[in-house]
Amino acid sequence: MASEGSGARQAGIRLRVLGPVTASLDDRQLNLGPPLQRATLCVLAARAGQIVSKEQLIDDLWGGAAPKTAEQSVYTYVAGLRRLLEPDRGRRGPFRLLTHSASGYSLARSACRTDAEEFEQRVAEARRFQAKEDLGAWLRELEAALGLWAGTALGGLPGPFCETERARLEGMRLTVREDQADALLRLGRRQESLEVLVGLTTEAPLRERARELQMLALYRCGRQAEALEVFHDARRLLAERLGVDPGESLRRAYELILRADPSLGVSPSPATAAAPAEVVRPRQLPRDPQVFVGRTDTVVRLRALLAPWDGSEPQAVVAVTGTAGAGKSTLAVRAAHMVSDHYPDGQLYLNMLGATPGVGRLNPLDLLGRLLRSLGVRPEAVPSDQDEATAMLRDRLAGRRTLIVLDDAAGPEQVRxxxxxxxxxxxxxxxxxxxxxxxxxxxxxxxxMQRSESVAMLAKLIGAERVAADPAAAAELAGLCGGLPLALRLAAARLAENRHTPLAELNARLRDERRALHELESGDLAVRASLQLSYDLLATSPHDLDRTAAAALCHLGVLRTPDATPEVVAALLDVPLAAADRAVARLVRAHLAEPDDHARFRLHDLVRLFAMELAERHLGPEARDEALDRVLGLYGSSVRLAMRLLDPHRVHPPHEFAEREPFTLTDGDGASVWLERERPNLLATAAQGMVSPDPSLARSGAYLCFSFHWPLTFMSHHADLLILNGRALEVGERLADQEISALAHGYIAMSLGNAGRYDEALVHQRAEVELRRTVGDPFSRMRALGNLSVVLNSLHRYEEALPSAREQLRLAREIGTEVGERHALMVVGAAQLGLGDVAAARAAYAEMGALAREAGDAMHEGEALIGMAKVHMHRGDPWSAAILLEKVLLSVRESRHRAMEVRCLGHLGRAARLMGRYGKARAYLLETLDVAEKYGAGYWVGFAREELALLDRGHAAAGD
Structure with missing residues (x-):
């Protein structure tokens, strides 16, 4: 779209507000400046063609909290936007797109297009199709509208306008999702509708229309009991949160389902109505390969084994083996699609990472866990014992016909x-x-592959007309690629890059490299030669983007992470994120990187090996160290930002990482998702830094490990914590760095304590206290004493714990650290309760709770409530304890603090047992056991088992 007054020279900016706010011009990302400048553009874009007064702008941006400099700030933001909108305007030429008059500012309608406008247009079009009862078109437009969303609207931008607009757009999105579920249901796609509704009711549990649709979807799936349970759950939530009853429509749906009214459509049979849950039938196969030729004999053999012509049972295990690049994965996916109808109960797919350089293989227990979760087993119900998990999988598959595809297995042992x-x-x-x-x-x-098959594959990849133009060159190229599909694909990608390159020219390049010809006929070496050719074409290209992509591939060889993001590439190359993003896209187009979910990508296993070689050949030791240091800085700053969003009160040891802009994280939910998603890369990067011979990198690796302590604690990844901190301790000892050694001892102690290994924890905690006599500041000494008290309390050595706790309290108040004072009061209270001084313990917990509430420290407030609950139980009042514990449980589940969750569940189980509510006690304790086993919380495993034993004895006594 051309701008007003500028002919066709200036295209309109594409503004994306349905997620993080970004803008692009001619496929080029624009830097919109600070958040309030972005918000200014959003205000003007929403009222494009209208005059917005300066006063209205100030009110939209700040409301009643406008600073004295607000008017000047508006001028600054408008000036910044004008430079973006009209970068080619002459120094004295008038502004045409963002104009100013005595009444205010006006943005031309042609200056900016927003995805919100497209979203609303799609929704309006969908409703026209709905009115015509064209269900397919209705659903298509709804899904196209939802496809425009990339996160929370207006990406966390501040100000009253953005808050109001965000609420309006989010409300529309939820309504469209309800319409989507309704359309799917009317089209008979019940399971898909149900999947949409489960996510929707989780996100917005009080929307009654979503609940009504969910009830109808469940009923039509034959799950009448679950449909009725949805109503009861909705009624409870509405009463608890709003103090109201369900509306008439929802009550009417409940009554119709209760009596299985024929007007609802398909009625559940008695068998299906009684079923506890629908059988999960996963469909996980990657897309059927678009380019697949040859291998006819093998395909026929595979089909005969997996789907016998006579209807007999399929072969139990079929293994496709061969050299790298032979096309094993493509063949397996192709064959799996061909026989999918023979496996109506599902097709599962897993990459076993057996030959992925620098990345740990998928172990048998992880394999079993992923398969079980894919078959509908709740994550917390997956056994932690391999034999038990194997038995559960066999039980799940008994009587079913399911195909499991395991790609890139390391060998029979991995899949035994x-x-x-x-x-x-x-x-x-x-x-x-x-x-x-x-x-x-x-x-x-x-x-x-046979020569004829290879030529046919080339024709598919680059076009039959191009092969027909020089069939001899095509046959020669097929021979030079050694009949390996990966090599053929890479060669074809180079030809597709420039459609004017003759096949003979590519052949000549391959012939000039005599060693390449030899390697091309020798399995893996053939792939290396093809990869070298791909790299050289990028590195010697006259285009900056190609050369940047080549540098990115080279620098990616520095890292040992499972996958990466453009942010990581930006750090490796020390370039802006936009440049890194384009370089990654270029690598993907060149088939040197594989796109993944959530803007991530990974290198093919062989490309990864090649990238490692490139880094060794083209980057000196100093350049490799600097690249790794920048990634450590990126992850260090990002983890600390994520933790501030999740819980700003937790303390991290100071360290100056290499300065890098962190990942874009705006809220606690996003931070939590990012931490879990990035966890394998964070662990790998910290470990890589710590093994570096460079002292600076080793220290940064250790401090990245320390920064990751609280997130891993929240997520209850105790095994990761022990491994990482053990490596950090090795760094401290290797570098004779007592500060790192002290921190590592302390964090190891906390990790062991969370795992219930208190005797081992005490050894490390005493080691930190001893080091703190000469190393670190008063805060560090204070914290070490407090953590020593925690371990001693856990060992029931209250007489020893109390003096340390009181010394921590004295030091905390002396140096003025509020978080230390709260922690000290917690351990003082625990020690005093253990010694039987209930009044003193209650006073300590009460003071801690008051301080935590004043500071807004939700975690410490929860700790204080747990402590007070234990006081109530000590006094024989489990009813009061349960009230407090249920409040904490709700809070920690919202914050995803798994370590506190298991403690709340355990104490609630004990409280319920003491109240005589045996059914509820058993439910709490079984959940405690499941969560504790899943996250390796050894103490709480034992606690839950002891309480269950007491519960059983109580039942027996009651029966007597």
Whole structure:
């Protein structure tokens, strides 16, 4: 769209507000400046073509809290926007897109297009199709509208206008999601509708229309009891949160479902109505390959094994093995799609990471856990014992016909738990290792493609007309690629890059590299030669983007992470994020990187090896260290930002990481999701830094480990904490850095304590206290004493714990640290309660709670309430204890603090037992046991089992 008065020279800016606020011009990302400048553009764009007064702008941006400099700030923001909108305007030329008059500012309608406008247009079009009863078109437009969203509207921008507009757009989005579920339901796609509604009611549990649709979807799936339970859940929530009853429509739906009214559509049969849950039928196969030629004999053989022509049981295990680049994965996915109808109960897919350089393989227990979760087992119900998990999987698959595809297995040992599945199910495995000795397995060894097949594949990839123009060159190229699909794809990608490059020119390049010809005929070496060619074409290109992409590939060889993001590439190259984003996109187009979810990408295993070699060849040790240091800085700043959003009261040891702009994180929910998603990369980067011979990198790796302590504690990843902090302790000892050693001892002690290994924790905590006599500031000494008291209290050594706790309290008040004072009061209260001084313990917890509320420290407030609950139980009042514990449980579940969650559940189980509410006690204690086993909280595993034993004895006594 051309701008007013500028002909066709200036295209309109594309403004995205349905998520983080960004703008682009001609596919180029624009820097919109600070948040309030972005908010200014949003205000003007929403009223494009209208005059917005300066006073209205100030009110929209600040409301009643406008600063004295607000008017000047508006001028600054408008000036910044004008530079973006009209970068080519002459020094004295008039502004045409963002104009000013005595009445205010006006943004031309052609200056800016927003995705919100497109969203509303799509919704309006959807409703026209709805009125015509064109259900397919209605659903298509709804899904297109929802596809425009990339997060919370207006990306956390401040100000009254943005808050109001955010609420309006989010309300529309929820309504459209309800319409989407309604359309799916009317089209008979009940399960898909139900999946939408489960997510919707989780996000907005008080929307009655969503609840009504969910009830109807469940009923039509034959799950009448669950549909009725949805109503009861909605009624409880409405009463608790709003003090109202369900509306007439929701009550009417409940009554109709209760009597299985025929007007509702499909009625549940007695068998399905009684079923506790619908059977999950996963469909996880990657997309069927668009370019697949040849391998005819192998495909026929695979089909005969997995879907026998005579209807007999399929072969239990089929392994496709062969050299790297032979096309094992593509063949397996193709075959799986061809036989999918033979497996109506689902097709599962997992990458086993067996040959992924620098990344840990998927272990058998992780494999079993992922499969069980895919089959509908709740995460907390997955056994932590491998044999139990194997038994559960076999039980789930009994009587079913399911195909499991395991790509890139390291060998038979990695998949051994799956080698004895119930009859009717099949396992299709790809691996570089032989499966000849595996039980009940047929192995197909994949060699090179025939020359004719390779030429046919080239024709598919680059166009038949191009191959026909020079068939001899095409046949030669097929031979030079050694009949390996990966090499053929990479060569074709180079030809597709420039459609004017003759095939003979590419052949000449391959012939000039005599070693490359030899390697091309030798499995993995063939792939390396093709990758080198791909890299050289980028690195020697006259285009800046190509050369940046080549540098990105080279620098990615520095890291040992499972995947990466453009932010990581920006840190590696020390370039702006926009440049890194374009470089990654260029690598994806060149087939040197594979796109993944959430703007992530990964390198193919062989590309990863090649990138490591590039880094060794083209980057000196200093350049590699500097690149790693920048990534450590990126992750260090991002983890600390994430933790501030989750809980700003937790303390991190100071360290000067390399200065990098952190990932864009705006709220606690987003931070929590990011931390869990990025956890493997954070762990790998911290470990890589700590093993570096460079002292600075080793220290930064250790401090990244320390920064990650609280997030891992919240998520209850105790095993990760122990491994990381153990490595940090090695760094401290290797560098003779007593500060790192002291911190590592302390964090190891906390990790062991969270795992219930208190005797071991005491050794490390005493080591930190001893080091703190000479190392660190008063705060560090104070914290070490407090943590020593925590461990001693856990060991019931209250007489020793109390003096340390009181010394911590004295030091905390002396140096004026509020968080230390609250922690000290907590351990003082625990010690005094252990010694039987209930009044003193109650006073300590009360003071701690008051201080925590004043500071807004939700975690310490929860700790104080847990302590007070224990006081109530000590006094024989489990009813009061339960009230406090239920309040804390709700809070910690919202904050995802798993470590506190398991404690609340355990204490609630004990309180319920003491109240004689045995059913509720058992439910709490079983949940405690599940969560504690899942997260390795050893103490609470024992606690739950002891309480369950007491519960059983209580039942027996009651029966007597």
């Amino acid at each position: 738990p799956l080698l004895g599945l119930p009859a009717g199910n099949a396992l299709l495995v790809t691996s570089r290792e032989s499966f000849a000795a595996a039980d009940d397995c047929v192995q197909l060894v994949l060699g090179r």
